[in-house]
Amino acid sequence: xxxxxxxxxxxxxxxxGPVTLARLQxxxxxxxxxxxxxxxxxxMPQWVAAGGSSEIFASQSRTGNPPALRLQNxxxxxxxxxxxxxxxxxxxxxxxSDIGQDAxxxxxxxxxxxxxxxxxxxxxxxxxxxIIGQLAIIFxxxxxxxxxxxxxxxxxxxxxxxxxxxxxxTAAHLSAAASFFIY
Numbered sequence: 631x632x633x634x635x636x637x638x639x640x641x642x643x644x645x646x647g648p649v650t651l652a653r654l655q656x657x658x659x660x661x662x663x664x665x666x667x668x669x670x671x672x673x674m675p676q677w678v679a680a681g682g683s684s685e686i687f688a689s690q691s692r693t694g695n696p697p698a699l700r701l702q703n704x705x706x707x708x709x710x711x712x713x714x715x716x717x718x719x720x721x722x723x724x725x726x727s728d729i730g731q732d733a734x735x736x737x738x739x740x741x742x743x744x745x746x747x748x749x750x751x752x753x754x755x756x757x758x759x760x761i762i763g764q765l766a767i768i769f770x771x772x773x774x775x776x777x778x779x780x781x782x783x784x785x786x787x788x789x790x791x792x793x794x795x796x797x798x799x800t801a802a803h804l805s806a807a808a809s810f811f812i813y
Contacts, residue, residue: 639680640668654686746773747785750792757799766796 637654638647641663657663658680665681680686735741750773753766770793777783 635671637669637671639663639670640677642667651685654680658686742783743785744773744776744783744789746770746776747783747788747792749773750796751785751788752792754788754792754795757795760800760803763796763799763803766792767800770796 635650636648637651638645639649639654640646654663654669658665663680663686665679665687667680668677669680669683669686670677746769750766750769753762753769757763757766770789770791773785773789773792777786777789
């Protein structure tokens with residue numbers, strides 16, 4: 631097989647090749663290779679949609695050219711699955727299984743949040759009660775320490791809410807107690 635006749639292609643997310651042009655034409659004619667599947671060969675500078683190659687779909691009438699693709703890497707390495715620029719990259723299995731990393735889910739449910747941060751936020755809201763304000767400060771500090779140790783934990787806003795409201799109400803309680811004992 632001639633080097634310029636070695637084609638690589640990505641079909642359904644799986645890299646394949648090298649194959650001959652004749653083999654790609656058969657795959658295209660039988661419908662196994664779609665016009666949107668990516669192909670590459672020497673000396674092409676980048677991966678292109680198979681429908682954009684007049685050689686592969688030469689015998690078939692086309693309704694139109696697919697949109698131009700700029701690819702991140704033009705490597706014919708079969709282990710590499712090219713992604714058009716602007717597409718989301720594939721997540722690892724660990725990332726995909728951790729719903730705490732999905733901002734939309736975190737908006738609805740307290741997943742991926744520090745339990746200390748949740749407690750600090752609620753205690754900060756109830757800090758008008760003297761002891762609860764002090765708990766809000768303690769829980770806020772514990773939440774920040776936990777989030778620094780584990781960057782996958784979220785809830786900094788709740789921890790700061792606990793610290794700020796707990797501190798303000800504790801200061802107000804101390805001020806009121808001091809004025810009570812002074813007068």
